[in-house]
Amino acid sequence: MNTTGGRVLVVDDDAASRELLEVRLSALKCEVAMAADGREALSAIRREMPTLALLDLQMPGIDGMEVLRALRRDGIDLPVIVITAHGTIESAVEAMKEGAYDFILKPFDPKHLEIVVRKALEREGLKREVEVLTEEVDRRYHLVVGKSTRMNEAVETAKKAAASKSTVLLLGESGTGKEIFARSINGWSERKEMPFIPINCIGLSKELLESELFGHEKGAFTGA
Template identity: 60%
Template sequence: MSEQILIVDDEPSNRKILGQELVHKGFTIDTAAGGKEALAKIETAPPDLVILDYMMPDMSGLDVLKELRKKGNDTPVIMITAYGSVERAVEVMKAGAYDFITRPFDPDHIELVVRKAIERQTLKREVEVLSEEIRDRYHLVTGESPKMKQVVDLARKAANSSATVMLLGESGTGKEIFARNIHNWSERKDRPFTTINCVGLSKELLESELFGHEQGAFTGAHQRKKGKLELAQGGTVFFDEIGDISPELQAKLLRFLQEREFERVGGVTSISVDVRVIAATNRDLENVLKTGAFREDLYHRLNVVAIRLPPLRERREDIALLCQYFLRKYATEAHRNFTEIADEAMERIVAYDWPGNVRELANVIERAVVLGAGPTITVDELPSRIADPISPSYRAMPSYREGVNAARKEIVLKALSRTQGNRSAAAKLLGLESKYFLKLMKSLQIE
C-alpha cells in the first residue's frame, strides 16, 4: 500500500507539479488549497505526511504546523517555500517540522526527504507499540498483602539510588518484572534495560556477550562487537540467575563492580561505563558460599540492597487480583469472551500451594481461557492438581471465604488493639463508617 501525502498550497500550479512528481515516485496524493481545509482533511483522513507551503493567505504553513502540534498530532511535516532563510528554517524546525525545503527543488531530493520522514515516523510508531507491549508484559500487579507492599516500598527506595540490588526468591516469583520496575522507577528509565541470562551459556560465549570482543579475538570474530555492558551505558544491567555464573567470570565481574570498567575479549583498552546493576537468583547463595562455588567478595558486592520476593503461597490474598489481571490479559489476547472465575474455582485456586508461583498461575489461567467455553472459568477448566479437592495442599487450607474473613478479623482486632478498644477510633483508623464497622464486628463474631 502506497503512502498517502497531503500537499497544502494556495497555488494550483504548485500543487499540480509537486503532485505529479510524487505520484510518479509511487505515492498517493491528496491536496488542499489552504490551511483550514488542510486541518479538516488531516482530522478526517490522516495522511502519512504533509507538505506545507509556508506562505498562504488564510493561514500560514507555520500556523497550520503549530495547530497540529498543539492538538498532539505528530504527523511528519515538510515545509516548502520560495522565500528561504536561515531564520525561517530555524523557526519552522523549532515548531516541529521534519525538514524545510526551498523552491526550486530537485524532485529526487524531495523523494529522499519524504521517504526518510515516513521511515522515521514508522520506526517511531513501532518503538511505541513495542514499548507498550513490554510495559504490558512486565506489568507489576502488587496486590494488597503486607509482604508484597513491604517489598514494593523497599524496591522504590532502592530505585532512587544507584545501589546494586540483589533480588532473591523462588522461580516464578517475578524477579525480572521487579528488576524492570526498579529501572522504570529510577532516573535511568529512559536509558537501556539489558538482561544477561547467566544460565545455559558457555564461559566464552557469556564473556563475549557481557564484555564484547575485538576483531580476531577468537575463531568467528570477524569484526568488533560491543558487549551488553557497553550497550547499556547510562541504563540498567540485569544479571538473571547470577548464582550460575562460572568462577572465571566471577572474578571479571567482581573487577567490573569495583571499578566500573572492563576490556573487550581480545582487547587491551579499558572501557568505563555508568550502569546500574541488578542481580537475581533462586539459589541460596549463603549456602553456595560454603561450598566455594561462589566468591564471597562478589556476593557482598552484589548484596548491597537485598530484596526477597515472597512466594505466592505466602501472599494468598493477592491471588484473586492476579487472577483477574491474567484473565483480562489472556481473554483479550485470545479474543475469547471470559469475564469471571466461578467461586468454587477461585477457592481451589487460592487453596493450591503454587510451587511455580506467579508464572504457574499465569499459565493455568491462560490454559483455562484457551480451552474453556466461557464466559466463566469453572473447576472443570482447571488442571486436576488444582481442581482435586482432596489434594494435600487443599486439605490443609481453609476456603477462600474463610481465608478472607480471617484476614478481615485480624485487621479489625489490630485496629481495636491499637485504639485500646475504642470502636469509633478503630473505625476511623481503618477509614470506615462507625455503623459499618459495628456490623463488620458482628459478622466476624468479635465481641
C-alpha cells in the same frame, strides 16, 4: 532505492502545484491526500492523521505558518515539509523554528523532492518502530500490582530499594517474578537510562560465575 511509503497530505492553494506533487508522490508509492488551504489542512490532519505533510507557506486565509503554529499548540507531532518560492528562504527558516522538518523550493527539483520526502518518511517510520518497541517492552515488563497486602508491601519495598544506591538481592522461586521486579526497580531508579542486563546464572558454572559477573585478570585461570 525503496521508499517507506505512507500517507502524505499536500497543502497548496495552487491547483497545478498540487497535481504535480500528487504525480511525484504517487511515483514514490505514497497515498496522497490534498487540501487547498490551511483550514482544510487542519481539518484533514485532525480527522485522519497523515504520515507526512507538504505545506505551502503562502496561502490566503490561514497560511502555512499559522498551520504550523496550530499543530504545535495542539501538540500534534507531524513531520511537515514546507514549500516556498525563491526569495522567501527566511520564511522557510522561520518555519523550521516553528517545527517544520525541512523545506523545498518552487519550482520543484524532482530529485531533491524525492530525497527530502524519502528521508522524512524513513525517519518517521523509524520513530514509530521505536515507539512500538518501547510500548511492547513497557507492556511486557510492567510490574503487575496485585491487590493483596503482601504484594503491595513488596512493591513499596521495591520502590524504596530503587531510591537507594545499595545493591539489591531478590530471592524467590522460579517463576515468581524476580526479573520483573528487577526491571521495575531499575525503571524507578536514577539509573533507568542505563542498560539493564539480565544474566542467567543457572547457565554459568560455579567456577566461572565470579569471573563472568565481575571479570578477571589475564592468567588468573586456564584459558583466561
